[in-house]
Amino acid sequence: MSENRVAVVTGSNQGIGFATVQELCAKFEGSVYLTARSEERGLAAVEELKKLGLQPKFHQLDINDESSVLKLRDHLKDTYGGLDVLVNNAAILLPFKEGLSDEVFAEHAKTTMQTNYFDTQRVCKILFPILKPHARVVNLSSMLGHLTQITGEDSVELKAKLSSPYLTYEELDGLMQNFVDSAQKGEHTKYGWPATGYYTTYNVSKIGVSAMTRIQHRDFERDSREDIIINHVHPGYVNTQMSEYRGVLTIEKGAVAPSWLALLPPNVQEPKGLFVWCDKTIVDWVKGPMPPLD
Numbered sequence: 001m002s003e004n005r006v007a008v009v010t011g012s013n014q015g016i017g018f019a020t021v022q023e024l025c026a027k028f029e030g031s032v033y034l035t036a037r038s039e040e041r042g043l044a045a046v047e048e049l050k051k052l053g054l055q056p057k058f059h060q061l062d063i064n065d066e067s068s069v070l071k072l073r074d075h076l077k078d079t080y081g082g083l084d085v086l087v088n089n090a091a092i093l094l095p096f097k098e099g100l101s102d103e104v105f106a107e108h109a110k111t112t113m114q115t116n117y118f119d120t121q122r123v124c125k126i127l128f129p130i131l132k133p134h135a136r137v138v139n140l141s142s143m144l145g146h147l148t149q150i151t152g153e154d155s156v157e158l159k160a161k162l163s164s165p166y167l168t169y170e171e172l173d174g175l176m177q178n179f180v181d182s183a184q185k186g187e188h189t190k191y192g193w194p195a196t197g198y199y200t201t202y203n204v205s206k207i208g209v210s211a212m213t214r215i216q217h218r219d220f221e222r223d224s225r226e227d228i229i230i231n232h233v234h235p236g237y238v239n240t241q242m243s244e245y246r247g248v249l250t251i252e253k254g255a256v257a258p259s260w261l262a263l264l265p266p267n268v269q270e271p272k273g274l275f276v277w278c279d280k281t282i283v284d285w286v287k288g289p290m291p292p293l294d
């Protein structure tokens, strides 16, 4: 039975994804796939883990490329009859540094939303049909994806839409697209989105990932397959390329909550569809409060 179980971590040639693969190799009963958009970087990362006595497998996966996701799906279906664990870790952050133009902000909005929200959603839409009963899905969000990151008087209506228990994929896609389109004209704040700043485009994309997780949770509650659980997680402020190596946690610490969620035992009651902090506590995604950083 365990021979046929399989776990996949997207974007895992470095950072939190890499450490999550390491943790899963030690604790998951089944095959663990390290995936990377670059075969070269992926295979090098696999070699690093092999030196530690671990046995990750490798598959190429670029979430920006539909055919790459489809190839992975077919491989999982043919080899394992489906998928048991999916950690949606791959993401980008394009900081809006001082001196950059409005045009660059608009481009960042488009590119970031495409990878972090739309292409992560596409991975889910392609791989969810092959999830097996008791599967676990973990979406890497961020404290910067917490709903309270949207501030300002004009944002009350927007926050109500994003947190609605009736929100649909179509409505959420429309809201995310509205951010991208309004950012092209420098008009995003008119619609309640946060003002242009260092993390704004990343913020909004991760708010999208978190709002999407709540929709996906509702869908799994109605799914005919038994006990499929999804959660979204803030892994902590982690020392990776994304944080420009300023994060306070090691990648191993950053992988603690994501891998715990990936390994939730069968038929647990909680967490389900919830926003989980790096110390494994559950945080109300709508109201907060968020715990202090450390």
Ligand SMILES: NC(=O)c1ccc[n+]([C@@H]2O[C@H](COP(=O)([O-])OP(=O)(O)OC[C@H]3O[C@@H](n4cnc5c(N)ncnc54)[C@H](OP(=O)(O)O)[C@@H]3O)[C@@H](O)[C@H]2O)c1
Binding pocket: 010, 011, 012, 013, 014, 015, 016, 017, 036, 037, 038, 041, 061, 062, 063, 064, 088, 089, 090, 091, 092, 115, 140, 141, 142, 143, 234, 235, 236, 237, 238, 239, 240, 241, 242, 243, 247
């Ligand atoms: N670091 C933090 O403090 C922090 C805090 C909160 C949340 N997070 C979240 O945690 C997750 C991991 O972040 P990290 O800090 O470990 O970042 P990282 O070190 O920059 O690693 C990101 C990984 O995603 C991959 N990736 C990017 N675009 C991809 C694509 N199109 N297809 C497949 N893989 C792709 C990267 O591949 P390449 O090596 O080829 O670029 C890399 O392996 C992200 O979702 C991030 O938003 C991080």
